Amino acid sequence: MSSPLIRIINSTFQRTTNGPHFFPNLNFTLQSINSKTPIIKPQRWSIIGPSNSGKSTFLQVLQGSHVSTPIAGRTYPALTEKKKYPGSAIALVDFSAQGAFGESVRGEYMSSRYESRRGATDLTLRQWLERTALHLPLYTDNFDFEAHVATKAADVPLEVVTEGLKLTNLLDQPVSTLSNGQGRRARIAQALLRGVDLLLLDEPFMGLDPWSIERLSGLIKRISSPEAASDSNKIASQVVVTQRPQDHLPEWVTHIAYLRDSKVLAMGEREEVVDKISERGIRIGDGGKEDDGILHKVYGTGKSIPGEAESGKASEEKQREPVVEMSGIKISYRDRDILKDFSWTIKRGDRWGLFGPNGSGKTTLLAIITSDHPLSYSQPVKLFGRSRLPEKGTPGISVFELQSLIGHSSPEIHQFFPRRLSLRKCVESSWSDTFITKPHFPPNGPKLVDDIFKFFEISPEEQKREFGECSVSTQRLALLMRAVVKKPDIVILDEAFSGMDEKLRDRCMEWLEGGLKDRQALIVVSHLDGEVPRVVDKWVRLREAGEGEGAVFGTRS
Numbered sequence: 001m002s003s004p005l006i007r008i009i010n011s012t013f014q015r016t017t018n019g020p021h022f023f024p025n026l027n028f029t030l031q032s033i034n035s036k037t038p039i040i041k042p043q044r045w046s047i048i049g050p051s052n053s054g055k056s057t058f059l060q061v062l063q064g065s066h067v068s069t070p071i072a073g074r075t076y077p078a079l080t081e082k083k084k085y086p087g088s089a090i091a092l093v094d095f096s097a098q099g100a101f102g103e104s105v106r107g108e109y110m111s112s113r114y115e116s117r118r119g120a121t122d123l124t125l126r127q128w129l130e131r132t133a134l135h136l137p138l139y140t141d142n143f144d145f146e147a148h149v150a151t152k153a154a155d156v157p158l159e160v161v162t163e164g165l166k167l168t169n170l171l172d173q174p175v176s177t178l179s180n181g182q183g184r185r186a187r188i189a190q191a192l193l194r195g196v197d198l199l200l201l202d203e204p205f206m207g208l209d210p211w212s213i214e215r216l217s218g219l220i221k222r223i224s225s226p227e228a229a230s231d232s233n234k235i236a237s238q239v240v241v242t243q244r245p246q247d248h249l250p251e252w253v254t255h256i257a258y259l260r261d262s263k264v265l266a267m268g269e270r271e272e273v274v275d276k277i278s279e280r281g282i283r284i285g286d287g288g289k290e291d292d293g294i295l296h297k298v299y300g301t302g303k304s305i306p307g308e309a310e311s312g313k314a315s316e317e318k319q320r321e322p323v324v325e326m327s328g329i330k331i332s333y334r335d336r337d338i339l340k341d342f343s344w345t346i347k348r349g350d351r352w353g354l355f356g357p358n359g360s361g362k363t364t365l366l367a368i369i370t371s372d373h374p375l376s377y378s379q380p381v382k383l384f385g386r387s388r389l390p391e392k393g394t395p396g397i398s399v400f401e402l403q404s405l406i407g408h409s410s411p412e413i414h415q416f417f418p419r420r421l422s423l424r425k426c427v428e429s430s431w432s433d434t435f436i437t438k439p440h441f442p443p444n445g446p447k448l449v450d451d452i453f454k455f456f457e458i459s460p461e462e463q464k465r466e467f468g469e470c471s472v473s474t475q476r477l478a479l480l481m482r483a484v485v486k487k488p489d490i491v492i493l494d495e496a497f498s499g500m501d502e503k504l505r506d507r508c509m510e511w512l513e514g515g516l517k518d519r520q521a522l523i524v525v526s527h528l529d530g531e532v533p534r535v536v537d538k539w540v541r542l543r544e545a546g547e548g549e550g551a552v553f554g555t556r557s
Ligand SMILES: Nc1ncnc2c1ncn2[C@@H]1O[C@H](COP(=O)(O)OP(=O)(O)OP(=O)(O)O)[C@@H](O)[C@H]1O
Pocket: 113, 114, 115, 116, 173, 174, 177, 178, 179, 180, 181, 182, 207, 333, 334, 338, 356, 357, 358, 359, 360, 361, 362, 363, 364, 365
């Protein structure tokens, strides 16, 4: 029998010796798979719980963080045998909104993501992976990185990892320009390159398209198999993931710990825990998968209509004013076409879903609408009937005008939103020129803010809480409220519900169903059916480079 990788016996944890206790009397064992005594059935754990239940903290405990009482209650027998320390043998990859790439993006806001001339400190994916895998500094003057990388090999070949994560053709791209999903895959590649024994992945599937989920899921299964552990040419690492109760439960998960309020509600073999938890009325898995959902139609075999979506009520359709008119957009980076001859008209009252795999150009298109993309000046796009630059005596539409007409929530805004602002100030910043400048309230502004907080039952006391202190679920809610509160003509919800608890998400859906006015247009981006509001009735699906020509349009009905 091999020694366990982690053994926790009847231990309780604290952040500091005077701080509150969590996971009281925890017992947890993770068997190790190694080449000498392979165990037949690998243990693959999923730590499940709603937002704020302590999932990330649980991973930190496994990693060796936080004070354990008794100190000797938490040990790493298999690592000790190999003379390894948890710090070097265990990697925790969390995709928390801030600092996804550490120093390499240095607080640049999204408009800079699209600029072609980049600073010397902006690393390519290859440089970033090589430097972090070899524990080199990211930037140092007068240091010959190339020579250093050439003489030192990483524990695991770069190509093997990047191939497995579909990153090979992105290696020469600056890391700061990777799409959300690409960035997540890059973070996992970075950890794998370090050749760790245990990979702790905090919500790894969030924001990934169905194909990337399948690929990553397959990779996790492969690297954590006894076959990989016994073959020195293969990448091998045990894996523990966290997920929300409603997320799809991968078939390879063998063990579950279900958490609530930093306590373990049930722990053990998969089926046992699923049964035990369902007795309490909690459902695990498959909340985001609906066979009759809109995404089934978008990506499935359902018929789609090439060209612009048709509406049955043609005359009514004609009367509604367009708020966005794109005719023949073309975006390419170096030799890669992202969007080619793309046309799209969004009218008042439209409820659009914008779908497509990671990296297909959804965020880029939205950045053209919000004018965060420099190409919004030169591309054939009209916003509210006007171009960005003056045209035939008609003045161009300014960034400030656009800001007042558009409400926007996105992972990028989440990433850069100031953590010190209160929830109330976050929502009020809907009327500000920047996140932190004073809002230009209309007369009914404060009342609109009061009303929306009332709808979501957030008391004046709770409104004073700092954004950074709140759970990711509450942060996402605050950003959604910020996007909709001023009742803008265009509401853009880019993955606005990812990281949100199911109950809160449903309440947001209710708000959208009752709260949106006919003059408002809605654009939603999501990779999960459960996160597409029912009001969305039209869709456009982009394709990834090399996946086929052109976008496809369709309707829900
Ligand atoms: N400056 C740049 N240089 C090269 N490629 C870029 C640049 N900026 C963006 N890209 C690429 O453009 C493509 C579109 O990115 P975008 O963020 O719009 O995709 P997305 O559909 O929103 O993806 P996700 O679902 O992962 O958020 C990606 O492949 C990205 O790597």
